[in-house]
Amino acid sequence: MSARVLVGVKRVIDYAVKIRVKPDHTGVVTDGVKHSMNPFCEIAVEEAVKLKEKKLVKEVVAVSCGPQQVQETIRTALAMGADRGIHVEVSGKDYETLGPLQVSKILAALAKKEQADLIILGKQAIDDDCNQTGQMTAALLDWPQGTFASEVNIEADKLKVVREVDGGLETIKIKLPAVVTADLRLNTPRYATLPNIMKAKKKKIANVKPADLGVDVSSRLEVLKVDEPPQRQGGVKVETVNDLVRKLKEAGRI
Amino acid sequence: PLKPHPQRNGSERNPGAAPPRLPFSRVTREDLAFFRTLLPGRTITDPDLLKSSNVDWLKTVEGNSEVLLRPKTTEEVSQILRHCNERNLAVCPQGGNTGLVGGSVPVFDEIILSTSLMNQVITFDNISGILTCQAGCVLENLSNYLEERDFIMPLDLGAKGSCHIGGNVSTNAGGLRLLRYGSLRGTVLGLEVVLADGRILNCLATLRKDNTGYDLKQLFIGSEGTLGVITAVSILCPRKPKAVNVAFLGCSSFQQLLETFQCCRGMLGEILSAFEFFDASCMSLLEKHLKLTNPITESPFYIVIETAGSNATHDEEKLHKFLEEVMTSSLVTDGTVATEATKIKALWSLRERVTEALTHEGYTYKYDISLPVEKIYDLVQDMRGHLGDMAKNVVGYGHVGDGNLHLNITSPSKDPALLAAIEPYVYEWTSEWKGSISAEHGLGLKKRNYIYYSKPSEAVALMGSIKAMLDPKGILNPYKTLPDNIH
Numbered sequence: 001m002s003a004r005v006l007v008g009v010k011r012v013i014d015y016a017v018k019i020r021v022k023p024d025h026t027g028v029v030t031d032g033v034k035h036s037m038n039p040f041c042e043i044a045v046e047e048a049v050k051l052k053e054k055k056l057v058k059e060v061v062a063v064s065c066g067p068q069q070v071q072e073t074i075r076t077a078l079a080m081g082a083d084r085g086i087h088v089e090v091s092g093k094d095y096e097t098l099g100p101l102q103v104s105k106i107l108a109a110l111a112k113k114e115q116a117d118l119i120i121l122g123k124q125a126i127d128d129d130c131n132q133t134g135q136m137t138a139a140l141l142d143w144p145q146g147t148f149a150s151e152v153n154i155e156a157d158k159l160k161v162v163r164e165v166d167g168g169l170e171t172i173k174i175k176l177p178a179v180v181t182a183d184l185r186l187n188t189p190r191y192a193t194l195p196n197i198m199k200a201k202k203k204k205i206a207n208v209k210p211a212d213l214g215v216d217v218s219s220r221l222e223v224l225k226v227d228e229p230p231q232r233q234g235g236v237k238v239e240t241v242n243d244l245v246r247k248l249k250e251a252g253r254i
Numbered sequence: 255p256l257k258p259h260p261q262r263n264g265s266e267r268n269p270g271a272a273p274p275r276l277p278f279s280r281v282t283r284e285d286l287a288f289f290r291t292l293l294p295g296r297t298i299t300d301p302d303l304l305k306s307s308n309v310d311w312l313k314t315v316e317g318n319s320e321v322l323l324r325p326k327t328t329e330e331v332s333q334i335l336r337h338c339n340e341r342n343l344a345v346c347p348q349g350g351n352t353g354l355v356g357g358s359v360p361v362f363d364e365i366i367l368s369t370s371l372m373n374q375v376i377t378f379d380n381i382s383g384i385l386t387c388q389a390g391c392v393l394e395n396l397s398n399y400l401e402e403r404d405f406i407m408p409l410d411l412g413a414k415g416s417c418h419i420g421g422n423v424s425t426n427a428g429g430l431r432l433l434r435y436g437s438l439r440g441t442v443l444g445l446e447v448v449l450a451d452g453r454i455l456n457c458l459a460t461l462r463k464d465n466t467g468y469d470l471k472q473l474f475i476g477s478e479g480t481l482g483v484i485t486a487v488s489i490l491c492p493r494k495p496k497a498v499n500v501a502f503l504g505c506s507s508f509q510q511l512l513e514t515f516q517c518c519r520g521m522l523g524e525i526l527s528a529f530e531f532f533d534a535s536c537m538s539l540l541e542k543h544l545k546l547t548n549p550i551t552e553s554p555f556y557i558v559i560e561t562a563g564s565n566a567t568h569d570e571e572k573l574h575k576f577l578e579e580v581m582t583s584s585l586v587t588d589g590t591v592a593t594e595a596t597k598i599k600a601l602w603s604l605r606e607r608v609t610e611a612l613t614h615e616g617y618t619y620k621y622d623i624s625l626p627v628e629k630i631y632d633l634v635q636d637m638r639g640h641l642g643d644m645a646k647n648v649v650g651y652g653h654v655g656d657g658n659l660h661l662n663i664t665s666p667s668k669d670p671a672l673l674a675a676i677e678p679y680v681y682e683w684t685s686e687w688k689g690s691i692s693a694e695h696g697l698g699l700k701k702r703n704y705i706y707y708s709k710p711s712e713a714v715a716l717m718g719s720i721k722a723m724l725d726p727k728g729i730l731n732p733y734k735t736l737p738d739n740i741h
Contacts, residue, residue, distance in 0.1 A: 015594035032496075034459035191549035191597075192582050192589040194503075 003057040003117040003176070005048045007082065008107055009041040009064045011073040012180045025225050027096070028127075037073045040099075040122025042080075042189040045181040047152060048120050049081035050187065056154045057118065063110060065103055067091040071205060078200035085205035086110065088216055097219035099128070102210070104136035109213035111141060116177065123148055123181040134181035144174035148183040156205050157158035259704035268584040268673070270701035272315075273738050275565045276364045278344040278729065281321055285341060289323055292333055296371065307366050310359045310527035311352050311413075312618065314697060319346065324371045324467030327487040328446060328454060334367060335483065335729075336452025344729050349421025350392065352413035357478050357698025358421070361733045367483060369420050372660060374400060375461075376486065384443060384460045386488040389420025407489045408435040420484045426476030428694035430606075433655040434527040435492055438475055446486035448726035453583040460488045474722065478696050479731040481724045495527070495562035497569045500598045501577060504553030505590035508631040511555050513586055514585045515627075515655065521576040525569050528560035529655030533634070536649050542605055543614035549600075550588040557586075557654075558605045566593075608651050608660075615647055615664040619673065621680055621699065622652075623659045624690035630659045633683055637661065640679060644672045658693040681707040696735070703737045714740055 013019065022029055028222065037045075044123035048060040064070040065088040074085035088106055090098055111119055111157040115159045124131035138145035146152070146161030153160040154176075166184050192200070210217045238244045248254045282630060289297040298304060299321055310318045323330045327395040338345050344364040351358045360366060369390030376386040387396065394414040395644055397407050411421065413427035421427075423445065426438050435441060444459035455572075457471050474482050515529055534554050540546045563569040573591070573725070580586040590689055592598045612618045625633065634650035645663045652660040665672050681691050685707040692701050692708075718740040721728070 014594045014596065016599065034593075034595060036596070039596075041264040188547070191502075191592075193550055194577055194586070195590070197591065198578065198581065 004059045004061065004114060004116060005051065005057045005075065005118045005120060006107065006111055006116040006120070007041070007044050007048045007060060007062050008103070008121045008133070009045060009062050009073050009077050010038040010122070010125050011035050011064060011070045012038045012125055013068055015039060015101060015126060021226055021228050026223065027226050030130075032059050035069065035073075035198055037076050038122050038125045038127075040124060040126075040182055040184070041077075041134065042122075043080060043184070043186050044120040044122050044180075045077045045080050045175040046189040047149075047180075047182055048118075049190075051118075051154070052083075052151075057236060061086060061114060061116070063088065063107065065090050065098060065106055065210075066095055074205050075200055078193060078205075079197045079201045080190060080194065082203075084203055086114075087205050087207050089209050094217050097221070098217060099219060099221060100130045100132035100136055102215065102217045103120045103220065104133050104140055105215045105218075106213060107133070107137045108140040110208075110217055111137075111177075113213070118177060119143075119179045121179070121181050122184050134179050138179035141177070143180070145179045145181070146172060146174055147181050150183050150185040152180055152186065259635055268670075270599060270677070270700040271357075272361045272699065273733055276560040276728070276732055278345070278364075278732070279342045280363065281343065281365065285337070285343065286321070288337055289321065289703070291335070292330060292648050293323055293325060293335040296326070298324070303364075307348060307351065307368065308359055310354075310356055311563055311620030312354060312613070312620070314617070315356040315359055315361075317346070318359040318363050319366045319731045320363060322368055322462060324368050326371045328372075328448060329481055331367070331372075331448045331485050332452045332454050334365075335448055335450060336453075338365065338447055338452045338638075338729055339727060340596055342422070342727055342729065344481075344732050346731055347420075347424070347483045349390065349418030349424075349449065350413065350416040352417045353421070353425060353698060354695045355692070355698030355700045357425070357696055357731070357734050361699060363731065364662050369485075370611060372420075372485065378403065378405075379460070380405070380633045382460070382462070383493065384462075384488060384489045385491050386458060386460060386486065387419060388419050389423070389484045391420075393419060393422060400491055401494055404494050408441040408490065408492055408495045409438065414483070419487050419489070423475055423487055424477060424479050424484050425696045426657065426694070428653065428658065430528050430530060430560075430602075431655070432653065433529055438489075439472060442475060442487060443488045443490055444488040445474055445484055447471075447474050447484050449482045450727065450730050454485075455482065456490050458486055460735055462490065476696070478698060478735045480721060480735045481730065483730070493564075496564050496635050497562070497566035497593075498527075498598060499569060499573050500601045501557075501559045501561075501573065501581070501589055501591045502592075502601045502604070503557040503559065503586045504550050504647050505555040505557060506553060506587050508555060510585045511557060511654070512628060514557060517580055517585065521579065522559075522561055522572055524562040525563040525572060526559070526655075527562040528559040529556065530652065531654040532556050532608055533631075534650055535647055536611070537604075537650050539611040539615065539647070539649070540604060540607060543611045546604060546607070549590045549604075558601060560602075604649070608649075612647075612649070612664060616666040617664065618667045619663040619665075619676055620695070621659075621661040621663075621676075621691075622676055622693050622695040623661060623680070623684050624657055624685055624693035625659060626689070627654065627657045629687050629689075630654060630657065633659060635681065636683065637663065637676070641672070641675055642670070644675055646666035653694075656693075676705075678704070684708075699733050702733070705737050711741055727732065 007096040014036040058244045060082040095215045121134045148164045152161035346360040346364040370387035372390035409429045446458045449453045638648045647664040
């Protein structure tokens with residue numbers, strides 16, 4: 001198969017870090033905070049590499065949008081088995097306001113430029129939880145989409161995708177080219193082993209600007225305020241049923 | 255060379271088993287009334303509630319205590335001990351009950367003195383990094399408290415979620431960071447201890463340097479609750495490193511592992527914070543019982559290396575140079591690296607959960623040995639040959655950077671014939687290489703009678719004198735640490 005897969009990888013604050021809101025409430029503190037690849041993007045990379053190992057696709061290209069630091073994230077994808085990377089340079093204010101609409105425009109443009117047959121993304125990023133980029137990218141390209149995938153199989157020129165939906169599992173067949181977004185149970189991402197980390201250093205990462213792709217990254221959204229969720233109050237233990245009724249009445253619950 | 259002295263009574267069968275009960279008093283209604291007045295609602299006599307405090311974490315020793323006391327203050331501990339001393343009642347101090355040598359549970363009906371309600375941080379100075387807290391603070395809670403303030407505890411061990419700092423200090427716990435931050439004997443700056451007769455010894459200094467007289471706290475550190483009950487600790491805490499990396503490597507021989515260690519010391523130097531190993535048998539158990547995945551290709555030996563420093567770029571550069579060196583020179587056959595917290599936790603859990611994986615194999619015979627570093631794995635291989643089919647598993651893991659081996663032997667159930675084959679062979683082997691028969695776990699109940707394999711009789715006799723001076727009635731944690739017969 002001569003298929004080329006484009007995988008989007010996003011650099012986000014590490015899952016284990018305790019998030020702090022900036023004192024001016026315009027966002028969260030990111031300076032000096034540990035970042036890593038979005039866990040769902042890791043699953044996307046793993047799936048793409050697996051397809052390559054099964055010889056169902058020929059090349060895996062990892063893409064990330066952001067400042068210089070996202071190159072680390074692309075290197076991690078390369079260490080997991082991606083063949084080459086594309087760094088779409090977005091920095092400063094543009095990066096702060098970068099969201100699913102602009103990213104999907106970038107991915108759509110790249111998919112055309114690179115003649116990709118398949119785009120695999122994480123279902124959502126753990127910082128904004130938008131769950132929109134995959135769907136928007138498919139719409140812009142007018143490609144079918146298999147979202148929340150927990151299983152992906154290539155059958156000739158079609159994709160069989162098992163989707164995790166509220167009611168259970170839904171199996172669909174979609175034509176290639178297509179967009180797939182990875183859900184948690186699609187696979188378990190491999191550790192990047194040292195020989196591959198060494199090899200990854202030699203793999204190429206191309207630099208591209210959004211303007212080169214004809215994409216305007218200005219945002220139509222304005223963040224008004226960011227706040228921490230309200231603190232959970234401790235519960236109170238009561239000794240008797242009467243106490244319970246009395247407390248519920250006091251709290252205006254009954 | 256040390257020759258073990260023959261036991262004279264009671265424990266010829268098994269030096270690790272309990273001796274006969276010493277003639278302490280038994281708890282009376284009047285004693286209970288006293289405790290209930292002193293500690294209302296915190297004097298536990300319900301057998302169901304007592305059960306978990308009567309059995310050790312490994313489920314290998316069980317006592318018959320009928321009273322569990324939960325003081326909140328040093329004053330309460332003082333009153334408890336004053337009463338017990340007058341009444342000649344034996345006391346078993348208990349922290350998190352995670353000890354591995356049967357030192358933390360009663361042997362007979364000793365009163366359990368638990369520090370679980372003495373869990374307050376007293377002070378923290380974020381310039382000096384000196385923390386003062388009560389002895390019942392759980393290590394992990396202290397770590398979380400400090401991490402919010404940009405500091406860390408100087409020690410870390412697998413039991414962190416349950417162990418108390420008082421217990422750590424009274425057993426001179428080692429752990430995973432000793433390589434970098436040293437032992438509690440260096441990081442503990444002061445102690446508050448209640449003596450057997452109830453006297454409160456307040457040596458809770460918060461000074462880095464204080465050479466005024468004999469350093470009494472060193473007596474209590476590692477005394478396993480036999481010289482006094484530690485009620486508060488002041489400890490020097492290091493700054494939280496800005497950059498932590500973990501490398502997980504595979505080696506095909508122990509010799510290469512040792513050479514990797516030398517290379518590591520040379521190239522990583524001051525940023526090295528941990529160097530741990532475990533063998534392929536451990537990995538199979540982790541996969542089998544805990545369903546953990548091996549991140550790299552199967553190897554005879556696995557190494558966990560941690561670096562901690564103040565500059566991520568500097569540390570990563572050093573680490574990558576080191577990894578390139580050990581890969582190209584084939585000292586290491588495979589490996590992976592982690593810089594993100596979630597992945598770091600995952601790699602560490604492989605090393606930290608070996609103890610847990612072993613508990614699923616049946617009965618575990620645990621040996622915690624200090625040896626010259628080159629000899630560490632020889633003991634494991636020798637044991638395998640010596641035991642043959644008698645043992646189900648013979649595994650080795652531990653703080654190889656500190657010269658400390660955890661040798662574990664499993665069988666489906668307790669097997670006296672297997673035990674007889676292991677002991678005293680393992681202790682004689684250790685003694686021959688001038689090693690320690692208990693590197694960090696202490697002696698507790700199980701190893702008290704083996705002390706002569708690692709200490710001369712003059713030393714043990716002096717220990718006996720000190721014990722007699724500080725606890726003339728012998729009520730503090732009897733049957734533990736010192737041998738049944740001191741000559």
